[in-house]
Amino acid sequence: MKKILSLIALLVVTLTAFAQSTSEKIIPDGTQPNGGTITPKAITVDWATQKIVANVDLTNCLTGTNEQIFAISTNSADIANWDQESGSTLHFFYRQNFTDWGATTADVHKFAVQYRYKGDNGATNRFYEVKDISNCTIVMDKNGVTIDGTLVFEASLMPQLYKEGANQLYFGSLRGEHPYATYKSVELVTEGGTTPGETATYEFTNNVETVYWKEIAEDDYLDFHQYVKDAKLQLVKELDGTYTATLKDVVVGEDRVSLGDIVIAGLKATENAGTLQIDVPESNITISAPGSPYDGKSMTIKGGMIDATPAADADSKGSASVKLTILVGNGDMISYEFSDDVYVPNIYNFTSNAYVKAGDEVTNFENAQAVLTEYMEGVYMVKFKKLTLGTKTEDFTIENLKLKPTKDEDGNITFTTSDTSGFWNDADETELNFTDFSASVKVGENGFEGFVCKFTTENGQFVYGEKAETPEPPSVVDTKIFSDKLNYTFRGTIGTNEPQKLTIESLGNDRYNVILANLNSVNVLSVNVGTISFKNVAGKTENGITTIEVANPEVTFTDTDQELVDSKKGNLKVMFNNDKAYLNASGAVKIVSFGMSFDYTLVYGTEFSTEEPKDDYAINFDKDALNTSAHGRMLNSFSLQQTGKDKQTKSVKTSKAAYEDHTADEPFTVEAGSELTASFDYTGEWMHSFVYIDFDNDGDFSYKEGQWDQTGTDLVAFSFYSLDSNPKNDASGYNSVGDELTGDARNTYAAPSFKAPAKAGEYRIRFKFDWNCILPGGSSSILSDGGGVWDATLKVVEPVVDGISTINVEAANGEAQLFTVDGVKLNKLQKGLNIVRTADGKVKKVLVK
Structure with a gap:
């Protein structure tokens, strides 16, 4: 696509001859009313060649009062009136330290230029903030009213004051608060004579891009771009050598809002190789765009540049570029670019x-x-x-x-x-x-x-850009049929079907049909609702359980006594696996022939457990963690000893490991019902030991909070426990046989002995080092305290029994009698020769060495 070219720049140059300017004093230089009035003075003005120039010092004006600096009127009576009886008046009101009239900050010095005429609907207002109150210049010429070089009020808006030829006007101040300004000079300036002067008008056409930067947070903006093809720029050289730039028909914002023509007067240009170079200074402008939300709003041109190369002759083209930044207020900004570089999308x-x-x-x-x-x-x-x-x-x-x-x-x-x-x-x-x-x-x-x-x-x-073809209904790839109890409610009446058939058809891609077949509801509703189907609903399968949750599902009723139409405003939840199913549905259905609707609920089967699955033999910290004790505390080894047998010991494999699983290593082997004692090689002190045996091998170690007597639980031994869930409440406590411990006696990790399981088999045994905490997975401070958890396998075997032991057992049970060779009855065998009479009456001699 062809990129838009720089377009036509039309140059209109008017060469005329003028004399030096002449001036007439309207009031004496240095006039100071000091709160008095200025009597209206008649002046005749031809705007084609004349202008009113007032230079005033506003320093002595009062704070908070609307002082009328002066007014220009078509008659001497209406110059003092607000509502015009027959004329037209332009009022110049000034107020110091004011936050109204569109001001955004306190201490603003501002003009309100207000135009009234007979039959109007109120004043037409324009506002201007004065930068230097000691030296303010107001010019009223053929273009309108300019204050300090900024065009504030266009002449086109005041036709009664701007008639062709001579205008009979009056200058004075009679309305509102009377002024305290100093009038350095107020003159009627006339251009004429023989000194040559020159004006020129240049018109350019090019593309424009405006960007409205809307502040939504500090340093965060939304940007709205607008483009104008063949936009116009007018550049006028004035008699005093300054330039006035007019940006035609400016639009901005998301909704392409008009700012009208933006006029910037009093610009100074430097000519360089046929190009006019203008640095646009900071200045205030007042928007004139009737019907626009920005009409009458003051904005600030923060700065910018204009480069313009006029055409050399009528057959050639000129070019221009403009870049400006305009502050809207409230943090919003506008960037304006008129140039060859703007591409209109x-x-x-x-x-x-x-x-x-x-x-x-x-x-x-x-x-x-x-x-x-x-x-x-x-x-x-x-x-x-x-x-x-x-x-x-x-x-x-x-x-x-x-x-x-x-x-x-x-x-x-x-x-x-x-x-x-x-x-x-x-x-x-x-x-x-x-x-x-x-x-x-x-x-x-x-x-x-x-x-x-x-x-x-x-x-x-x-x-x-395409319409989807209607897909073929999905085919059934798998079917599951369940039988369970259905509780249902129709129109507030409760019914039960047991058993009730539920069919779930898998359609692939995690889609399902859910069907409750032949639901006989005559006894409840006087109408058989038949088969209820929820078609093509989505489900998700996790851990072997498929869950379907749908809002507003498609529901159909078939094999019914009456035509039923579902509202499709219900909810459906289904959970199922290979063994069971659960359904909970609600909605509203209409019996067409009856012209009535009723709510319904369906609950099938029992809910699945929503508890999160627990890890077997869980611990309360990362299994790969190391203890973080700052005092070098650590376990080196742990041991288990059956009374009368050798001690069995396992060394910690990794220094400062907080958890180790030794269950795959050689087990601790003990006899059923034997007495066991756990011991530890630990670097450090002021820690406690805890021993657990999973008697029922259920993957969990049971315990009872707040009790020292742990009979019936998997906690078989501990060295100290204060019976409080908060380990820091440790002033006193107990060990696993109920001995109370206080003071320094609490500094022990020697736990009392305990009994091995009475039944032979393999069990998981846990050794835990912790401070005053019976939680099998460890306390919240176990790592920083230098503790940890070590799991191992406990292998329980039947006791090894010799002949003497057997006889002693039989005697204890009354199955045998024991005697010395002298006939003295014994309770158990003794060293030397013993006489044994067994239960069957036999007698034998037994020698115990």
Whole structure:
């Protein structure tokens, strides 16, 4: 596409001959009313050659009063009136230290220039903030009213004061608070004579871009761009050698709001090789745009530049560029650029069909809107209006330098991009990733047509420009049938079916049909509702359980006595695995022939447990953690000893390890019911030991909070426990046999002995070092205290019994009698020769060495 060229600049130059200016004093120089009036004085003004120039010092004006500095009127009576009886009056009111009249800060010195005429609907107001109150110059000439070089009130708005030829006018101050200003000079200046002078008017045409920067937070802006093709700039050279620039028909903001013509007067230019170079100083402007929300609003030109090269002759072209920054107020700004570099985007709007396909579910959209914009030459963006993907509906934009077009010989364009995301047009410009992007557009007689775009997101494939074909109903790939109790409520009446058949059909892609067949509800509703089906609902399977949760599902009633129509305003929850199913549904259904609707609820089976699965033998810290004791505390080894047997010891494998699993190592082997004692090689002191045995091998160590007697639990021994859930409440406590410990006696990790399980088998045994905490997984400070947890396997075997032991047991049980050789009865065998009579009456001799 051809880039827009610099367009025509038209130069109109008027060469005339003028004499030096002459002036007439309207009031004496240095006039000081000191709160008095200024009697109206008649003056005759031809605006073509004359102007009123007033230079005033406002330093002595009173704070908080509206002083009328002067007024210009068409008659001497109306100059003192607010509502005009027959004339027209322009009032110049001034107020010091004022926050009204559109001021944004305190201590503002401001003029209100107010124009009234007979039959008006109130004053037309313009405001100006005075920068130097000791030296303010007000000029009223053919262009209107200028204060300190800023055009404040256009002549075109005051036709009664600006008639062609001589105007009979009056200058004075009679209205409102009387002035305390000092009038350095007030003159009627006339241009004439024989000194040559020159005026010139240059007109240029080019493209314009305005950017409205709207502040939404500190240093955070939304930007709204507007473009104007063939915009106009007028540059006028005045008799005094200054220039007036007029930016024609300026528009800004998201809604293309008008600022009218922006006029900047009193500009000084430097000529360099035929180019006028103007640095635009900071100045105030008043917007004149009737009907616009900005009409009458004061703005500040912060600065800028104008470069203009007039055409050398009538057959050549001139060029110009303008760059300005304008402060709107409330933190908002406008940047204005008039130049060859501005590319006016080409915008193409489309309305077409679109659809989103997620699995087998297809959602069609009619009259979907898309905007394709060529915002730089050969660089495009696309925006989809109110796009719905998943649960989000918002404008969506794909905008990047990699969205490149490829044209075929017919001018049709195919778009590709290597990027993988666009963004929602929300406050955060949230990104959305996509794959498989493609787009194309055809060239028609009136521009682009037939825009098609496709891409895939996590919410399915989006297709713009096509209508989806109606998919075939999904086929059933698997069926599960359950039988359980159904509780149902229709119109507030409760019923039960037991057993009730529930069928769940898998359609693939995590879609299901859920069917309650032959629900006989005659006794409750006087109508048989038949079979209730929830069709093509989505589910998700985790840990072997499939869960379906759907709002407003599609529900059908078949095999009914009456026609039933569901409201599709209910809810459905289903959970199932291979063994059981649970359903909870609610909604409203209408019996068509009765013309009535009723609510219903369906509850099938029992709910699945929602408890999170617990790890077997859980601990309360990272298993890979090291203890973080600052005092070098650590366990070196732990031991278990059966009374009368050798001690069995396991060394800690990793220095300062807070957890180690020794269950795959050689087990601790003990006899059933034997007495056991745990011991520890520990570097440090003031710690406590705890020993647990999982008697029922359920993957958890049981205990009882707040008791020293842990009989019946898996906690078999501990050296100290204060019976308080807070380990810091440790002034006194008990060990596992109930001995009370206080003071330094608490400094012990020697736990009392305990009994091995009575039943042979393998068990998990846990050794824990901690401070005053019976939690098997450890306290919150176990790492910093230098503690830890060590698991091992406890192998319990049957006791080893010899012949003597057997006889002693039989004697204890009354199954045998023992005697010495002298006939003295014994309770158990003794050293030497013993006489044994067994239960069957036999007698034998037993020698014990």
